[in-house]
Amino acid sequence: MSFRERIHFMGVSFIHETMYGLFMKAEDLLLAAGVDKGQKILEVGCGPGFFTIPAAEIVGEEGIVFANDINPFAIKKVEKKIAKKNIKNVKLLLEDVTKTSLLDDSIDLAFFFGIIHSLVNIIDDVILEMDRILTKDGIIAIQKSKMSADAIAELIEKTNRFKLIENTKRIVKFSRRK
Numbered sequence: 001m002s003f004r005e006r007i008h009f010m011g012v013s014f015i016h017e018t019m020y021g022l023f024m025k026a027e028d029l030l031l032a033a034g035v036d037k038g039q040k041i042l043e044v045g046c047g048p049g050f051f052t053i054p055a056a057e058i059v060g061e062e063g064i065v066f067a068n069d070i071n072p073f074a075i076k077k078v079e080k081k082i083a084k085k086n087i088k089n090v091k092l093l094l095e096d097v098t099k100t101s102l103l104d105d106s107i108d109l110a111f112f113f114g115i116i117h118s119l120v121n122i123i124d125d126v127i128l129e130m131d132r133i134l135t136k137d138g139i140i141a142i143q144k145s146k147m148s149a150d151a152i153a154e155l156i157e158k159t160n161r162f163k164l165i166e167n168t169k170r171i172v173k174f175s176r177r178k
C-alpha cells in the first residue's frame with residue numbers, strides 16, 4: 001500500500017466517522033437494500049465499516065456478514081470495531097472482490113455501497129464472481145452514489161447474468177437472469 005493510498009484511506013475514514021452519520025442512517029440504507037434477519041451477506045468494499053456493524057445487527061445471530069475490502073487498513077479498522085463491540089457474526093475478507101474465498105452459492109445478498117464507480121473497469125470479473133457466490137435467488141444491491149440508476153443498470157446488465165428488479169431512491173437491485 002502506497003503512502004498516497006494510506007492518506008486517502010485516512011481521509012475516507014475521517015469523512016465516514018464524522019459526517020456520514022449526519023445525513024445518512026446506515027440501517028435505513030441497509031433495509032432499503034434488502035438486508036434481513038438470518039441472511040448471509042457480502043459487504044463489498046466495507047472501508048472503515050460505517051455499514052458493517054448495523055448490517056451485523058440486522059442479520060442477527062443466525063446470519064453472517066462477510067466484510068470485504070482490498071485495503072488492509074480498512075480491514076484492520078473494522079476488526080478493531082467488531083472486537084470492541086464483541087460482534088461475532090462478521091467475518092473479514094482482505095481480498096479483491098473479483099477473487100473471494102467464499103463458497104459457491106453461499107451468499108443471499110451482496111451490497112455495494114460507495115464503490116460501484118471504482119469497479120467499472122473490472123465489472124465483468126466482479127459479476128462473474130457474484131454469479132459464482134450468490135444463491136439462485138441471490139440479490140445484488142447497489143447504492144446510487146456517483147452513478148445514476150440507468151448507468152448502473154447498463155453496466156450490470158451488459159454482462160447478461162443479472163437483471164434490474166428494483167430502482168428505489170438510493171438503491172438499485174438486481175437478480176439473476178433466469
Ligand SMILES: C[S@@+](CC[C@H](N)C(=O)[O-])C[C@H]1O[C@@H](n2cnc3c(N)ncnc32)[C@H](O)[C@@H]1O
Binds near residue numbers: 051095096
Ligand atoms: C469509498 S470506500 C466505501 C466504503 C463503504 N462501503 C461505505 O460506503 O462507507 C470504497 C472501498 O472499496 C474498496 N475497494 C476498492 N476496490 C476494491 C476491490 N476490487 N475489492 C475489494 N474492495 C475494494 C476500497 O479499498 C475502499 O475501502
